[in-house]
Each structure stands twice: as C-alpha cells, then as structure tokens.
Amino acid sequence: MNESVDLEKQAITAQPPVPSLDRMRELARRLGDPQRRFPVIHLTGTNGKTSTARITASLLGAAGLRVGLYTSPHLERVNERLVLDGQPADDEAFARCVGAAVDAATPMAERPTFFELLTAAAFGWFAERAVDVAVVEVGLLGRWDATNIADGRVAVVTSVGADHLDYAGSLDGVAREKAGIVKPGSRLVLGDVAARFDQVFARTPAADVVRLGAQFAFDNGRPDPAGAGRRGDPRTPLAHYDDVLLALHGTYQQTNAACALTAVEAFVGHRLPADVVEAGLATVRAPGRLEIVGTDPPRVLDGAHNPAAAAALARSLAEEFPGQRWNVVYGALRGHDFEATLAELDPDRIAAVLCCEPASPRAIPAQELVAAAGRLGLRPALALADVTTAVRHALEQAAPATAILVTGSFYHLTEARRVLTSTR
Template sequence: MAEDRKSAAAEAERLREAERIALAEFAAVEAELDKRWPETQIEPSLDRIAALVDLLGDPQRAYPVVHVAGTNGKTSVVRMIDALLAETGLRTGRYTSPHLQRATERITLDGGPISPERYVEVYREIQPYVELVDARRAEGQPPLSKFEVLTAMAFAAFADAPVDVAVIETGLGGSWDSTNVADGAVSVITSIGVDHVEYLGADLAGIAKEKAGIIKRGSIAVMAAQDTEVAAVLLERCVELGVTVARQGMEFGVLRRDKAVGGQLLKLQGLGGAYEDVFLPLHGEHQAGNAAVALAAAEALLGVGANRQLDVDAVRSAFAGVTSPGRLERLRTAPAVLVDAAHNPHGTRALAAALADEFGFRRLIGVVAVLQEKDATGMLEALEPVLDEIVVTSNASPRALDVDELAGVAVQVFGADRVTVEPRLDDAVEQAVRMAEEVDEETGSLAGGGVVVTGSVVTVGEARTLFGKAMP
C-alpha cells in the first residue's frame, strides 16, 4: 500500500514537471513570435503567407474550408459551425482570433484547443520555412508577421491531424487577410459595421468590398442581415463570380425567438426547412441571428437544401452544447458579473440591447477598458442608456487607452457623478461589485445589481483570469 502511494506521488510529480517544462517552452515560443510584427501592424499583401504555405505544400488545400469574415459575431458563428459539423460526425479544426487568455485557444481540434506541447511542436516544424521566407524577402519588405505564422501553424496542424473540415475566421478584413490563401467552399459574411478604421476606413461600402474578398468562384456565400449599402456590395461580388447566395431574411433566418432560462429557445429556418425547439445557451437577439447564419453555413457545406434537412436532433444537440466564452458570459452571481468582448460601437449596441432585453438588473455598473485605436466615444454612448454608473479602467495591453483619457470621454457621455476611475482592472471590478451591492435607500434591501465588464477582448480575458475561469 505504501509502495503504491509512493509510486502515485512520483507519477504526479513527473506530470507536474512535464507540464512545467511544456509551459516554459510555450512561453519561449510566444516570446519569439512576439518579436514579429503584431496583429495591429498590417502590410496588406498575401505574398509572404502565400510563399510560406507553398513551401509547406499548401496544407490549407488538404481539407474543405468554411471561411468566415465580418465585423462582429465571427467567433461565435465559427464556434457554432464547428459544433454543428462535429455533431454530424466530421472531425473539425477551428481557427479564431484574437485569443482571450492563451494563444493555444486559436487552433482547436475536435472542439478543444491544442496543447502547449503541440503548439510548440507545430511551430518548430514550420520554423525553418518561416526563416527561409524571411531570408528571401525583398529589401525594405517586412518579415512574416505573428498572425501570418499562426495562420500557417493552424493550416499545418489541421492537415497533420488530419481534419475533415476546417472553419477559419479572418483576422482583419478579407481580401488581404492571411487566411485568404485558403479558398472557402463556403464563404460566410457576418454582420458588417465600422471597425479597424486605421486599416479599413470608415466607409461601409469600402469595408464590405474588402471583406467580400473571401468569396471565391465556385463557393457558396452565406450572408448575415446587412445594411442595404453593404448587401449591395456583397451581392455584386457574388454576381461577378457567379456564386450561389444564401441571405438571412430571405433563404434562411430566425422564425421565432423566446427567452429561456440560461439562453433562448429558437425556431430556425434553414436552407432545407425549419428546425423547431432549438435551445441556444447564449443571450441576445444577435446570437439568435448568428445561430441562423451558422446553420445555413453548415447546411451549405453538407449539401443540404431542397427540402432535405440535417438531423433535427443533431442540430439541437449541437446548439445546446455551444459555448462562446467572453460573449455575455456570467462569471459569478450575487451580484452577477458578466463579461462581453464588444470592442466597437456596433458590438456595444448589440450588448446594450441584450442587457436591456434579457436582464432585469435594478442597478447595473459597467467596467470598461478600451484600446487606443477604438471609438471610445461611440462605445460609451451605446452603453450609457443601460448603465447606471461606469468604472473606467485599463488593461495590460500596451495599446490600452490611458485611463485618464477614457475618463474624460466617460464624463462627457455619462456626467461626472456617474463616473469612477480605477486604473487597475482588479480594483475596478472590486469597486463595481461594491457599487452593485449597495443597499436601495427606499426599500432598505440590496439593489439587485449587476456588473458588466467590456470594452476589449484583452479586458475580458483578464477578467476571466481574475475569476479563475479557464478556457473550455
């Protein structure tokens, strides 16, 4: 007995040491990658990534691809498509960005992130080819960016697995996004709004044209509901290439949406018919729309249509198990603390609508930290009607907007009496919780308050870490 305990303890210690070494190697690789151009620094060209995947044998052509672009909702749609395809028995790979807490989240197999060990292994496998492309670049041209290397890693990992299908989210834009060296069998365009103005501009038609670049000849285009101006640009691209089009509100959509405990109950119109009693454990009308888009994309890939449906029970099971961390996610109760990764006015308007429609807080406190290049005024104006008070703060990103500058914007939008400043995120969350727990002066009872932490993916990732949440 004592010998067994001794052996078990030795094995546990061996596993801990192996994990420590793996995490140290992962950190070393991340440090190497962080020396490259970050995702916020763009040189619009596919030349570098095309050269890299060519040396790797074009792994992105080893499996069919569902390619997803748009301004908001991409990650949720990608996760839903992944779940639907997996439920039909396909082995899936999923590539998303940015990550909330650890870079391994970006590359998933069978619904879960690859391990730090595999992340390191894939990087080391492609590293000689990365260095070769860097060495061959023309004078004055940049080396491969971090995002380009990560994209190649995902393509290689999926080919090596191998997967039956890959669901790929663009990083920024479409035409010149690194992921666009893949030709999607299904091209999905989620809701388009204004974001990344420094690269895409503020003209909706121009943004739509850039994102429409993922639509390729021979593909099927699945489109979320769009402004008329945006829809016209997308349809023009489809007509030009002669691709089949499926549009939300026309060929598919949400037929009924009822609020339910922990989410919503939907009736969805797919390409092959209606799907009743679909429970989605996510909040907000925008997520119902995302579900309809994801269903149509999965049907399109699988050749469903003309009154032939996916198995209804499989669809229900897939949606019931969907998670979208950091998207109106509850981290604690009493008082409730929610996080949402909205990072532009378009996204914060959807967040505000969901908070007003589905949560009955008597008192709601916002904790907000944004990045420098974002439209802080537009975001705070969208949130002002649903927040009683706001705590402005910062996050660990070097691109975080100075807290005093953000406070100045908040005072203009909310008024000085509704704004509190806490430079550290942990202190800001703690302060907001105290404010949410204040006693109602009229009733003498707790005010039934809640807290929502938002403003950027970085902010939400750090909040999840504060509450001890690991990625599923």
C-alpha cells in the first residue's frame, strides 16, 4: 500500500486551484488525442460506478468486442486500473504508456496530476490496442474530471448521493457535476437517481434518457440458492431476460447490472442474445464489493465509504446473512461522513467495531472513529494500531455466530484481504 500512499500524496499536492480541463486537453493533444480513436461508455455515480463499469465491460466482452476498461481506485496494484479484455495491463505495457504520458507532459507549463497522467496513459493504451469500445469510469464527480475529455456515446449515472460535498457544495451540485459528462447526442442511462434531480438531467444535451424503474430494472432479484450471487429477471427498453445469474452478492448489484445491460444495449443499438447476457453476468467480478473471501465464519470485504453505500450494505447483509452478528473492521478518510456511515450499521447485529487507519494521508484517526461509534451505541469499539492488527483481533474474537466484515475506505481492503485469506 506504500505505492498508493505515495501516489495519493502526489495527486493531493498537484490539485489545481480552479477546475479546468485545459491541462488534460493539452496533455491529450501532445499524445495525438487518443481518446478520439475509439467509442466510449462513460460512467459516473456516487455509488455503484465501478461495479457497473465492470459489468458493462463483461457484457461487451461476452458479445465479442475488444474492450478497454478504466476504473479507480485500485486495490492491490495500480495496473488494475487499466484493463484490456478482462486482463490488467502488464508491467511493460503500463510502464510504456505511463512513460509516454510523462514525456508528453514534460514541456507543459503546468504539471499534470497523477490521475491525469494515468488517464492519458489509459487512453493511449486503448488506442494502441485498437479497442472496439472503452468503458471509462469517472474519478471524481464528472464535469471537471480528467476522463471528461472523452465524448461518451453512452453516459451512465448510477446514483446521486451525499459525497464529495466539499467539491460540489450540495446534493443539487453533485447532480449538476455528474450531468456534466453527458455529451450532445449521447444516450443517458439514469440509475438510482431521485426524481428531484429530473430537471438537472433533462437539461443535458442527451438525445435520449432512460430511467431505472420506468424503462429498465432487475426484477424478482433474490439470492442464488447455490450461493453464487444473485438471480433475477433483468428488463431493458429492448428486452426481457428470465432467471439470469449475476455472479455478485448484494442487492445493490442488481441495480448496477440493470444499468450496465441497458447501457450496452444502448451502445450496440439492439437487444443482446440471451446467451451473451448469461455469460456476461455469470463471469463478472467486483473485488471489494460485498466480496466473500472466506466462510466458517463468513469473511466479507465491502468498500462502503458513505451513508448510502453503508445502507445498501446493511440491507444486503440482512438478506444474505440473516441472523449473523459481525465483528466490523472499519477505517475512513477525510471528506466522507464517517459518522453517518457508521449510523447505517444495526447495533443489534454488531458484536464489535474495530477501528483502524487506512494507509492514506487522509486517514481519520482511529480514536475519532471509536468516539463516533460510541455515540451511536456501537459497542464495544476499539482503536487498533493498524489494519493487520484489527483484522487479526477480529479473527481471534470470531465465533460460528460472529462473522467478519471489513468496510469503510477501499484503502484498507487489500491488507485485510491478505490477512483473511492467509488464515482461512
């Protein structure tokens, strides 16, 4: 995780004082504007955008297309952010494309941020490999995000929630910033977006807008009897599909799958064959999203870093693990409402909250988390020295009726996974 800390420090210190895409556009021009050499499906959302991007890429791959996928953050290696046909960039390709971006940036008067360099590298790699389509996830909000120099043929907004208010100012501001990725003539897919924001998205230059519930959904969602994920009957504006397996856990993944399937059909312009839908949904993976890494007792990783994500996590745990009590390993970063996030946990189902500090310069001190947990009645709450110590303590206290949940920031999931999987 030291690599992630160093890169984040670099990104923080390089933040521009005024939102602008000028630096990113200049960097892309110096590389030959690679983002113009392939079509793009562009995704943003307070929650769900990474999973939806992964599902979208899986469906496109199952349809026989050559697919680039750009997501963030990574969990173990930065290469994970650049994916081609389901495989992360190898070290040689990653170094070459990042090196080209760095070389292009050298003469620039204003130094690009780490995220801008990485985005340029991704676009360069996708152009080099002649992808049929790139699935591109926004890093922050949308309008001023480095990825927004690409013109998405399809734009997806998975959700609008109370996160990054330090940038957007209000929920309406969040919606406006996310609407900023919609380009003239594109198709817009709206997921779990409240009706109060309809006018925001109605003012976008999209040629067509489809909404969750009205035009598409994942009907009759339920846990798969064999424990392989979820089953249900997805419907889109173009088709209905019966009894399809989605190889992801969590009720919220049903919405993500419905958004992804609708976006893919909007992109290709026709319904997908049933076998393509079945293959795409049955093979998708979403690390760190209700990821079950062990049993007896269950060991679950989920990067629920804001109140809406924590509420969705709580609903999913109640359905898929009824009656289970949890030792919760929790860490959070500045900029997120950690107390409201913790408030979504059910005190009756929490055996202990083990607070630690993720490997990030924005980590909230564990004692602050303990104090917040105490105010919410989540007891006992303990401050542990680091993620490894917290996870090992959770394991020592685990019992058949007490499972382990690691949640909060994505920045401590990697180390937690290593400890949990090495002690199975």
